[in-house]
Amino acid sequence: MKKIQGLHLKCPIEQHEFLELACVNKLCKANRVYCHQCLKNGDHVAHQKDQKNLIELIEFFHKIEQESENLISKLCSMVEEIRELFIELNQELRKTFQFSKERLQQLNAKQLNQALDQIIQFDEIKIDLLQELETCSDNMVNQLKILIKDLKLKQQHNSQQNKQEQEQEKQKVEELYKQGYKLYWDSKYKEAIKLFDAALFINTKHLDSLNYKARSLYYLDNYNDAIIWADKALSIDSKHIDSLNYKAQCLFYLSNYNDAIIWADKALSIDSKHIDSLYYKGNCNDAIIWADKALSIDSKHLNSLQTKCNYSFLIWVNHYTKWIIDQALNCKPNNCYSLYLRGKCLQSLQRYSEAIIYYEKSIQIDPNFSPSKNGKAKCEKLINKQQ
Template sequence: MIINETIQIDCICKNDKVEFICFHQWCKGHRLNCFNCMKNSEHAFHRQDLIKISELENRIENNNFNIENFLNLLQKDFKSIQKFFSLLLKGIREKFYLTKDKLFQLQSEQINQFITTNFEFQDFKNTMNLNFNQIFHNLNEQFMQFYQELNLQTLNYYELNNMDKEISMKYYRQGYNLYLEKNCYNQAIKILDKSLGFNPQNYMSLWCKGASLKMQGNYKDALLLFEKALSINPNHVNSLSDKGQCLKMQGQYIQAINFFDQALQVDQYHVNSWCNKGECLRLENQQIDALDCFNQALKLDPEQVLSISSKGQCLRLLGKFEEAIFWLDQALLLDSKDVPSLLEKGYCLKELKQYQEAIICLDQALLIDPMNVNSLCVKGECLHLLSQNKEALQYLKEAINIDSKHNQTIINMGKCLMEINLYKEALHWINKAFQQKKLQNLDLFILKGKCLRLQNEYNEAIKVIDKAIQMDSQNAESYSEKGQCLRLLGKVNDALIQIDKALLINSKHLNSLYTKGQCLKELRKYAEALEYLDKALQIQPNHLISLSEKAQCLRHLEDFNEAIIWINKALDIDGNHVISLSEKGQCLRLLGNYEEAIKWHQKALKIDDQQIVSLSDQGIFFIIYYQDNAQDYKENIEVLLKYSIKSLKLILNTFYLYQKKGNAYDKFNYLRILQSVLMKSYKLMSIIIFHQ
């Protein structure tokens, strides 16, 4: 018997004897209590796990019985291993070991077999030796691990002497000082291991070792140490808070918040817990609640850079860019090299369309951390928004080389490549983004639809845009994009229906206004078209397409001089805009200014040698202007023929030239070309027949 029924133990309160003992597994209080202590403690909530002190003997005997059973099972398993090991040794000895007496009993064939098998055994022996060495080594390591985890080296754990505790704390303080120094975490861990060797129950050392591992990114092992520390002291604030940080870094934000809350219940003034709880709430898109946490942190420590910077980030995510910049500037006053603050300020300036200023901030961030993917990505995006797409691609490629799965960089790659007309490559990156379901948002569907449209895949584009419309039926951009596709398919009236839907949602939607102008122009409603193009230009006076389209409408209304004024505005923005160059040539021709007209058409053809309108007009000019120069005439007719199949208008113009200058043989040959190309066009066939 271990304890008799008359055992007397003083309660921790010193006022009475112990009457009850708690066996609740997760109990955080003192387990031995008198009656009064039990009533006033947390044990009242799990009374089913309380026993009277008189029952302690039976409880311990049952515990001993269970331990003996467990040890017997282990011994049984180990004996089973020993049995098979003995059989192996016995078999090897009997088969490969030959005594002198046995040798004389064997016949020639048996001795031959013995020698052959012995050679096989020699080869096998080396492999077997290596395997057994590894097995025994692993087994020893496992035994040592169990020995340490069960703290068997401290059998008298309840009698840990004060000297060991003092030495343990001495090593803890040394380890803690190393932990506070950056990049000294390995040294800190070695010292803290010494501390734990003297006192495995030193929760401060357990926490500090875990914190060092956390700083090295080893969250899994750090969590184990924090849990050990908390099993010894459940109210240790740093262990609670750092466990939350590990969970946060693993993306487990809700679980992390739970531990920050526990830390704050113990110490409501713990700044890091307020700040990190705010970070988790921000990452869960709960920006208002996150701001409350950051404000609490800043009340306690007005100069904590992380809280100030994170508050700025929350304000940015709420669209309060100017206010965000104010707080980010405060953070940078305290630490001018704080990369997150520089990055966030760059984000804000980008959203305010202050792209050059944003790039300055991002360059400062990249000077400190050249491998910061977000800084590279946002700088690339700013350059893209400044139409410096080739430069933008350089930074985006750097970001991709560092992190090939960086979502925003992948999308920005698609945008930049699309702007420089590399639609196939752009679609590759957009499709890469589509592989991740979390990125399949409205903007990405619209972007893909636009890219397909620019590749002339109008029907495919419409399929993608229809999915965008299903996602959000109140998005003007989706209807506008679908309208553009329908217009390019020649379904102008259907296009107008979609454009009107877009304008019903947003009457100032730029793309819809100029696209409606294009549709009305194609329906020869030039005056109405001008109304919508003017609305587009009121919103964006330098909108190139609207300027060019307005000039075309004015030309159709035979207001050639006014048309040239608007063409010049377009060319001031982009001197290489082929359509505007060609349009100016047409207007000058219609004003009878042939020499100037030819110059503008030639400029267009230098940029695009297949610009059909310029080719057509230039052919006409050469016939009218150089009637006596047969060589010039012949060369331009050949150029026209080369591209004639690309434009019905060009085919007719070329045919009229042959009518005027060509001989009968030329007329006959070209009529055959026209008949093969235009067989399905009754109107044009009638023209051909008329001219025959």
């Protein structure tokens, strides 16, 4: 069934499908909105004649909206009729009991006698009138207050239920994310993605789950899909530096150097000292220089220059990054991240066996440091391919 825009909601039952049906039976105690899986489980089978699909549900809401407006109009008419009767009653009271000096001077003896009889009865009429109308007024006011209170209580109850459900969903999302996060740092990226997907099924805008799904796809070398999920994170927070950085890295490994520089620059505009963004921007700049040279000469030499273009960043690593890392290791020889970066440089230089040594040193310091574990696994895989 085609989903209705604005009603693309998941079933309240965990691990069920999206909502497709609604029940309008007044005595029903089950969830009013449900999916086909609920129906297969036996819910609402006793009153299927009261079942509506989502298109019919929208029409049902529209029908009740019109009927409620008709009710409001009728109540307003009742109020207007009462108001007009009160105006008429006030006019009659003035005619009966209000005699100005000018009006009295216009009366004859008989009329004055009748007027005096009316005036003398005023206290009695006033008491009777107020007792009757106050009783009616009190009854109506009390009844209206009861009706208004009932409606407000229903709204408050629904609001409290919604808040509780939202809080439960929030807790569930965080729980799924934390489980996925743990798997991510254990380098179990495929398993982690399943949990991030489960969290995103409940909350499609959960930024941390979007970010770490993109990261997981990156470490699985699925760069195109990683960019898609990084973009989804950036649609929520355009300055999310991790997503900007990983998008730049994915574009770099897809040899899209110009775009990689653009996204690295966006990350650097937020944090000018962001190491990874500086690293990949430098790689891209060197690669573009060699690509431009390749395009300016005879095609016979094109392949060799393209190859140099793809690996030109190794020169930058060798002459700059490697020096910085060595300085860091001289200061702190047991720094986990510096050891990882040294291994990464050696891996980029295709010195896989040496890279593994540094990755292993990093892992010895922090056995759960995923980048080093992942780098070691990649180097071992590349060594096996060469043999």
